[in-house]
Amino acid sequence: MRESDWSIVLAVESEWKGPGEVESDFLKLLSIKAPRKMMLFGTKDQTAAIVKSLESLMSKYPYHIAGEEYLLIDVMNRGAARHSFTVPNDGLLKSVKFSETSTLNWPWTAATTAASS
Numbered sequence: 001m002r003e004s005d006w007s008i009v010l011a012v013e014s015e016w017k018g019p020g021e022v023e024s025d026f027l028k029l030l031s032i033k034a035p036r037k038m039m040l041f042g043t044k045d046q047t048a049a050i051v052k053s054l055e056s057l058m059s060k061y062p063y064h065i066a067g068e069e070y071l072l073i074d075v076m077n078r079g080a081a082r083h084s085f086t087v088p089n090d091g092l093l094k095s096v097k098f099s100e101t102s103t104l105n106w107p108w109t110a111a112t113t114a115a116s117s
Helices: 019-031 047-060 107-116
Strands: 010-015 036-041 069-076 079-086 099-105
Touching (some): 019 047
Parallel strands (some): 010 036, 036 069
């Protein structure tokens, strides 16, 4: 929280159960007014389905604020898949499409692979 104006700078939710629980927790992020929102979850390689589901939820939400940034991070054994989206306008959105950013590999993944070669 920024003390000067009592605003939330970053809202974070996490869910380590199934896709339905991820969606339920993501709904909380939609309602929080913060310029940056992050959802951490673990889906065991169901990233694409979860991202599509969250895009659908976002397209139905009527109170977006232009400039809000969303970051989805699917934490897996091999690393973390990351997707981002910036809200283009206030209110209901015509479409929502997260962009996949580079996968974040865990630091020890490369070291383990190199050691076993």
